[in-house]
Amino acid sequence: MRYLYTFLFYLALPFVFLRLWWKSRNQPEYRERLGERLGYYPFRLEKCIWVHAVSVGETLAAIPLIKGLKARYPHVPLLVTTMTPTGAERVKSAFGDSVKHAYIPYDLPGAMQRFIATMHPVVCVIMETELWPNLLAACSRRKIPVCLVNARLSEKSAKGYGRIASLAREMLRRIDLIAAHGQADAERFVALGAYRERMITTGNIKFDIELPQDLQERSASLRAEMGGARFVWIAASTHEGEEEIILAAHELIRAQNPSALLILVPRHPARFDAIAHLAAQMFMTARRSRQEKCTPDTAVYLGDTMGELLLMYGASDVAFVAGSLIPRGGHNMLEPGALGKPILTGPHLFNFAEISELFVAANALNKVTDAQSLAEGLMNLMRHPQEREQMGARALQVISRNRGALSKQIELVSSAISSQLIR
Structure with a gap:
């Protein structure tokens, strides 16, 4: 099955690079460092701890883990790989x-062979569920x-993995350790x-x-x-098809x-200009990237910068976490929760099913x-500041009760690293 997968990937490769070129029209970074996409790099490492985080979400989740590993192994180079320029920017920042x-x-x-021969990783740490047959x-x-x-x-x-059951089984049995979110995730991995x-x-x-701290x-x-x-x-991390709904709710x-x-705050930088135009058709809009003043007449403040979402959550009374009004699966509601903000989302939360259930259970x-329902939910919290405060406090309690996974996972990864370093 892996050989068929590889054959098909080779056939698709011209179209993969064509897709990179297409994306680079709006994000020129996709045209840069193309050799790396085929395993050619301008530097070498003798030994390294390798963490793979596909894009922005996985990179943000990996940051505390990377910091913990850096503290434990200060003399071992740490390499982080991503697929996207936005992920690369998060690592750099x-x-x-x-x-x-x-x-x-x-x-x-x-x-993959060129990559490993160049970087000499002592361990491969993959974030979340990024399973690649030839990498493994x-x-x-x-x-x-x-x-x-x-x-997860x-x-x-x-x-989806069940449709390629033999390949999924081959991949999973090449993994030495799986640290799962919850028991339901673990059982699904075992079933595969x-x-x-x-x-x-x-x-x-x-x-x-x-x-x-600041x-x-x-x-x-x-x-x-x-x-x-x-x-x-x-409205954070919005996708195509959501902004119209959000702006209609704001009008109400x-x-x-x-x-x-x-x-x-649109999810993807390539859409910043289009969303600015859309918002400006309905409301007086200020763009943060242009340092435009937010006056009393400003109705929409466009967060069209990178790396400032926490800052903007902190400045808000209520957080709507997008990617959930459409079948995208939702985005991370832990950030507003950690800031003690009341949270609203759409119904599509399959990427955060267990996390969202914890928040729903805690009200x-x-x-x-x-x-209409978005506007009604927001207006209820707007009119009842005490409920807003209590709901935010309950969100913060959910965060506090579920801390501790980081130290466990650092210990598990450290065991694998130490065994390799003393070989």
């Missing part, structure tokens, strides 16, 4: 030059331990063929979120610029409270389905 970044090559045997085969051939950490497997993903004795349930390291001060400053007395809500809110302000998250 978090660690500067103290951590090496590379794009993971496409999952072809030759490219290359690590197995070189006897490099593979740790799948913060591992939704019912939808499990069904993972060895139960290599499975451990640790919880989700995303609950161990670290907030910058975040509260910077958020208060931003809020003061926006107008401290007005109602401010944020403004009919009741003309001073209400929406902080609108810290409300689900909405359309512009």
Whole structure:
């Protein structure tokens, strides 16, 4: 099955590079470092700890883990691979030059062999559920331990892997350790063929979120610029098909409270200009990237910068976490939770099913389905500040009760690293 997969990947490779070129029209970074996509790099490492985090979400989750490993092994180079430029930017902004970044090559045997021969990893730490057949085969051939950490497997993903059952089983049995979010995730991995004795349930390291020490001060400053007395809500990580719903809801809110302000943060930078144009057709809009002032007449503040989402959550009264009004699966509601913000989402939360259930059970998250229900949920919290405060406090309690996975996973990965370093 892996050979068929590889054959098909070779056939698709011209179209893969064509897709890179297409993306580079809006994000020129996709045209850079193309050699790395095939396993050619401008630097070499003799030994390294390798952490693979596909894109922004996985990279953010990996940051505390990387910091813990850096503290334990200060003399061992740490390499982080991603697929996307936004993931690369997160690595750079978090660690500067103290951590090496590379794009993971496409999952072809030759490219993976060149990568491993260049970087000489002593361990491969994969975030969440990024399973690549040739990557795992290359690590197995070189006897490099593979740790799948913060591992999650939704019912939808499990069904997808079930369609390629023999390949899924081959991949999972090449993994030396799987640290799963919860028991349900663990059982789905085992059902697909993972060895139960290599499975451990640790919880989700995303609950161990670290907030910058100066975040509260910077958020208060931003809020003061926006107008401290007005109602401010944020729609974070929005996707195509959601902004129209969100802006329609804001129109309903403004009919009741003309001073209400929406902080609108699209998920992908390539869409910033289009969303700015869309918002400006309905409301007076200010763009953060252009340092435009948020005046009392401003109705929409476009968060069109990178790395400032926590800051904007902190400046808001209520957080709507997007990617959930459409079948995208939702985004991380732990960040507003850690800031003690009441949370609203859409109904599509399959990427955060277990996490969202914890928030719903604690009455810290409300689900909405359309512009009307979103506006009603927001107006209820707008009119009842005490309920808003209590709901945010319950969200913070969910975070506090579920911390601890990070230290467990650092210990597990450290065991694999230490055994390799003393060989």
